Amino acid sequence: MSTALTGPRASLDGDPLATRLDLVHRTASPPRLLVRAVAAVAALAAMLTALAVAAAAANDALDVIGHEAGPQVVATTDLYFALSDADAQVATLLLLGTSDPEAAAEAETRYAQRRGEIAGALLEAHRLAGGDAAQRTTIETVMEHYGEYEQLAAEALLLADQAAYPQGEAPPEVVAAYREAGDLMSGQLLPLSYNLTLENATTVRESYDRAQGRIDTGLLVVAIGGAIALAALVWLQIHIARGFGRVFNPSLLVATAVCLLYLGTGLTVLNAEQSALQEAKEDGFDSALSLARANAVSNALYVDQVRYLLDDERALVYEQTFFDKVQALLYVEADNLEDYREKLTELWEPQFAVVPSDGLLGAGLQGGYTMSTSESWQALLETDAAMRADTGSDASRLEAARAAYEAYDEDLDNLTGEHLTTFRAGIDEGEKAIADFAFLLPAAMVALAAFTFTGIAPRLREFR
Amino acid sequence: MRRAAPLLAAACALPLAAAGCAADSESILDADVLRIAVQTDQPLIGWENDDGEYEGYDVDTARYLADYLGKDIEWVPILTADRETVLLEDRADLTIASFSITQERKQSIDFAGPYAIVHQDLLVRADDTTINELADIEGRRLCSTSGSNVADRITVEHGVSAIPVEAADAIECLAMLVDGEVDVIATDDRILAGLAWQSGGQTRLVGAGYSEERLGIGMRPGDTAGCEAINRAITAMYADGTAELLMQQWFAPAGMDLSSIPIPQYEGCE
Numbered sequence: 001m002s003t004a005l006t007g008p009r010a011s012l013d014g015d016p017l018a019t020r021l022d023l024v025h026r027t028a029s030p031p032r033l034l035v036r037a038v039a040a041v042a043a044l045a046a047m048l049t050a051l052a053v054a055a056a057a058a059n060d061a062l063d064v065i066g067h068e069a070g071p072q073v074v075a076t077t078d079l080y081f082a083l084s085d086a087d088a089q090v091a092t093l094l095l096l097g098t099s100d101p102e103a104a105a106e107a108e109t110r111y112a113q114r115r116g117e118i119a120g121a122l123l124e125a126h127r128l129a130g131g132d133a134a135q136r137t138t139i140e141t142v143m144e145h146y147g148e149y150e151q152l153a154a155e156a157l158l159l160a161d162q163a164a165y166p167q168g169e170a171p172p173e174v175v176a177a178y179r180e181a182g183d184l185m186s187g188q189l190l191p192l193s194y195n196l197t198l199e200n201a202t203t204v205r206e207s208y209d210r211a212q213g214r215i216d217t218g219l220l221v222v223a224i225g226g227a228i229a230l231a232a233l234v235w236l237q238i239h240i241a242r243g244f245g246r247v248f249n250p251s252l253l254v255a256t257a258v259c260l261l262y263l264g265t266g267l268t269v270l271n272a273e274q275s276a277l278q279e280a281k282e283d284g285f286d287s288a289l290s291l292a293r294a295n296a297v298s299n300a301l302y303v304d305q306v307r308y309l310l311d312d313e314r315a316l317v318y319e320q321t322f323f324d325k326v327q328a329l330l331y332v333e334a335d336n337l338e339d340y341r342e343k344l345t346e347l348w349e350p351q352f353a354v355v356p357s358d359g360l361l362g363a364g365l366q367g368g369y370t371m372s373t374s375e376s377w378q379a380l381l382e383t384d385a386a387m388r389a390d391t392g393s394d395a396s397r398l399e400a401a402r403a404a405y406e407a408y409d410e411d412l413d414n415l416t417g418e419h420l421t422t423f424r425a426g427i428d429e430g431e432k433a434i435a436d437f438a439f440l441l442p443a444a445m446v447a448l449a450a451f452t453f454t455g456i457a458p459r460l461r462e463f464r
Numbered sequence: 465m466r467r468a469a470p471l472l473a474a475a476c477a478l479p480l481a482a483a484g485c486a487a488d489s490e491s492i493l494d495a496d497v498l499r500i501a502v503q504t505d506q507p508l509i510g511w512e513n514d515d516g517e518y519e520g521y522d523v524d525t526a527r528y529l530a531d532y533l534g535k536d537i538e539w540v541p542i543l544t545a546d547r548e549t550v551l552l553e554d555r556a557d558l559t560i561a562s563f564s565i566t567q568e569r570k571q572s573i574d575f576a577g578p579y580a581i582v583h584q585d586l587l588v589r590a591d592d593t594t595i596n597e598l599a600d601i602e603g604r605r606l607c608s609t610s611g612s613n614v615a616d617r618i619t620v621e622h623g624v625s626a627i628p629v630e631a632a633d634a635i636e637c638l639a640m641l642v643d644g645e646v647d648v649i650a651t652d653d654r655i656l657a658g659l660a661w662q663s664g665g666q667t668r669l670v671g672a673g674y675s676e677e678r679l680g681i682g683m684r685p686g687d688t689a690g691c692e693a694i695n696r697a698i699t700a701m702y703a704d705g706t707a708e709l710l711m712q713q714w715f716a717p718a719g720m721d722l723s724s725i726p727i728p729q730y731e732g733c734e
Contacts, residue, residue: 137703180724187581187726194729195699201732202692209689293732316598316674317583320621324676327567335620358567 030460036239037456040232041449044259047225048445051266054218055441058273059434061211065285066427069203072128072135073285074420076197077292079121080190083146084299086114087185090153091306092398094160094178099167100395118146125196135199138192145188152181168309168394175311182307186300194296201289208281215274219267226263233259236456244459251455255448262444269437276430284423287363291416294329294360298412301325302405305384309394319388330365330377331358337388341381348374364415373415376408492557492683492690493533500526501540501547501556501682505609505633508658508714510561512541521654521714525579526560528706529681532697543633545611548573551684558694559682562655565731566613574687575680576694578728579701582652582677584614586670587659589641595648598674601626607637607646614650622674634659642666652677654715661718669719680731691733702727 064070089111096104122143129135156177163171170178233256241247301322308318323337332347334340347354352374355365365374383404387397492498502523503510509520518539530537540556547563550556551573558576565575588595595601598618606626608614615628629646631637638659640646649656653669660667681694701707708725716722 183724183726187724191727191729195695195727198695198730198732199699202696205688205692314673316622317676320675323621324567331567333568333571336623339620358571 032239033236033243033456033459036232036236037452040229040236040255041452043225043229043232044448044452045445047222047229047259047263047266048441048448050218050221050225051262051270052441054215054222054270055273055434055437057211057214057218058270058277059431061207061277062280062427062430062434064207065204065280066424066431068128068130069200069207070285070423070427072125072200073197073204073289073292075121075125075128076193076200077296079118079125079142080193080197080296081299082114082117082121083185083189083193084296084303086111086118087149087153087182088299088303088306089114090157090181091178091303091310092402094156094170094174095167095306095310095394095398097160097163097165097167097169099393103395103399115150122146135196138196142189142192145184145192149181149184149189152177152184156181170310175313179311179314190300194293197289197293197296204281204285208277211277212274215270215277219270222263222266222270226259226266229259230256230263233452236452240456240459244462246459249455251451255451255455258444258448258451262448265437269433273430273433276426276433280423280426280430284419284426288416288419288423290360291364291412291419294364295409295412295416297325297329297360298405298409301329302401302409305387305401305405306398308388309398322384326381327359329359329361330356331362332356337381337385341378341385344378344381348378361412364419373408373411376404376411380404380408490684491687492535493693495557496536497538498530498533498535498558499538499540499556500530501542501550501559501561502526503543503561504541505543505635506562506655506658507635507662508718509654511658520658521580521710522560522562524710524714525701526558528701529558529560529694529697532700533693543611544609545632547611547682551682554684557683561682562652563680563682564613564652564677565680569682570731572685574683574685574691574733575731576683576691576733577680577698577730578678579681579698580654580679580707581726581728582654582679583673584650584675584677585653585656586672587641587649587656587667588647588670589644590666590668592647592668595670597670597672598622598624601648601650603627604647605629605645607631607640607649608651609633609637612651617675618650635662638663638667652679653720657715657718657720678728678731688733695730695733698728698730 089107092107093104093111096107122139126136126139129139156174159174159177160170163174165171233252237249237252240249240252304318304322304325308315308322311318323340326337326340332340332343334343347356352371355374356362357366361373361377383400387401390397502518504512504518506520510518510522511520513519518541526537540550542550542559542561544561547559547561548569551559560579565578569575586595586598586601595604602624604626606615606618607629610630610632615626618624618626626648629640631640634651634655637646637649641649642663649659653673656669660669683691711722711725
C-alpha cells in the first residue's frame, strides 16, 4: 500500500493540490468504486447466507432428533414394553391357575394397567406419526391386531377360569388358546412396534447425515465467501487509498473487522454445532435408542421365561429364544446359557473388569454406568439357571424369576433415564447455541452493508 | 477423530477432489446391479430348475427386494458353506440363502432383515416312528450340510448328542436319508418341507419345532443406509401381501402349516 502512495506523490510539482486531484482521480470513478463495494457486500451476503443455511440445517436435524423421530422412538418402545408386559401378565395368570391368588390378583391389576398404557401409547404414536402415512397405517394395524389379542387373551383366561386348575397344570385347550394369543403378540404386534422404533431411528440417521453434509458444505462456502469478502474489502481500501489518497477509511476498517469476526465466529459456531449435533446423535440418541430397545427386548426375555414354564411342548423353543435374546442384549461368545454365565463370570472377575460392548445393553454400560445393571443382569441369569434346574412348584419358580427380572428392570430403567437426560440436554444446548447465533446474523449483514457503503459515500461525494 | 472430519469433508466438497474421497462409504445403493448369492440345492427355496433358471422363495424374495430398490440382479450360485465367504471375498453383495442371524455371525458380517421366521425341525424316513421329538435323535445319525451350525447347536445348546454326518448339500442329505445311510436331517422347516416334497412321500416332517430361527440377508459390514433400505423393502413385502403370497405359493403344496405367518422383527442396522 505504501509504495502505491509514494509513487504519485513523489512526482508532484507545480500546483500541488491541482496535480494531486488530477492524479488521484485518474484511477478512481464512481462506477469503479461501486463495483468494488458491491462485490464486497455480495461476498459478505454469500458468506452470511451460507452460515444461515448451515445453521438452519443443524436446527432442522436437532428438531427431527429432539422433537419428532426422537420422541417417536420413545413412544414406540413404550408401546412395545406395555404390549409385551401385558402378555407376560396373561401368561402368568394362566400359569398360576387357582394357586397363589395374591400373585394372580397382582398380575390382573398389572394387566389392566398395561392395557391403559397401550391405549395411551398407541394414541401418542399415532399423533407423533403426523403426516407419515406409512407409519399411521402400521399403527392402525397394531390397533386392529391388539383388539384381536385382547379377545384371544380373554378367551384363554375364561377357559382357565372354567377349568380351575392348580399352578403349572394348564389343560391343553388353555395352552392352545394362549398360543394363539401369544403368537399374535410375538408374530405381529411386537415386531410391528419394534420395526416402527427402528424406522424412526432411520429417519433420525438420515436427517443427521443430511445436516452433517450441509454443515460441511456450509463450512467450505463460509470460508471461501469470507476470504472473498475480505479480499474485496481490502481491494476497496487499496482503491480508495490510491484513488483518493486516504490511507485508512474508518467505516471500511470496521466492516473488515466485523467480517473477520463473523468469519471466525461463524466457522467456530458451525464447528461447535457439528460437534453438538454429533454428541446429541451418537452419545445421546444412539445409546438412549439401544437402551430403549434393550428395555423392550428384556421384557420379551422375561415373557420367554413365563412361556417356558407354561408351555411344555414348546419349552425348548422358549429356552432357545431366551438365549438368543441374552446374546442380543450383551454379547459374549458362548455355546449355551451355562457357558454364557461362566464366560461372563470370568470377564467380570474382578469387579466388571471387562464389560462387553456388543449388544443393546453393551453400549449403555460403557463409561461409569456399569455397576448396578451389570450386577442385576448377572443375578437374573443365575436365577434363570436355578429356575430351569428347579423341580419345585411353578409358582415359586416364577416368583424368583420375576423378582430378579423386576430388580434388573428397575436398574435398566434408571440407566435409560440417565442416558435420556444426556440426550435431551444435548438437544437443548445445540438449539440454544443456534438460536443465539441466528439472531445475530441479520443484524451483522445490515451492519456490514451499512459500514461498507458509509465507507465509500464521502468518496462518491467528491465527484459531485 | 471427528475433529479432522469437517476439513476433510470440506475438501471432498470441491468437485475436483471428490473423486478421491468416496473410498470407505461403499453402499449397495450406489450400484446398478446387485450380486445376490442364493442357494442352488434347496427345492422350493433356492433351486435351479430344468430350464436352468433359479427359483424358490428366497429367489423370489431377492427379485422383490432388487425390484423395490430399482436394481438389476447378477445371481451368484452358492452352497451353505459359502454364505459368509462370498461376502467377505467381495464376490456377492447380498446373501439370501436360509441364513440364520446369530450374534456370532454378526461379529464378521451384517444382517438386514430377518425376512422370514422359521423353526428348526427334523425330517425322517416316512416309516420311521421312533423319532418324534428332538431328544429321540440321541445316538442317531444326523445329516446336515457343511457350513450350517445345526448339528453343533443340537449338541451344545440342547445337549442331545447325535452322530453328525456332513454332506455338501441338502439333496445329498436327502439321498442318504432315503437310502438309510443317515436317520434324520435337521434344518429349518421350509427346507425340510421342500425336501419332503422332493422325496415324493418317502420322508416325513416330524414337527418337533425345537428352535426359532430368524433368516436374515447377509451383507458386508458398515452399509447402514443399504441395510435400512432393505428393511424398508421387506416391510413393503409384508405390507402388500407379497410375503404371504410367496409362502402360500411355494410351501402350501408341500403341506406346511401356514395359518399364522409371523412378521419379522428387525435386527436393526448398526
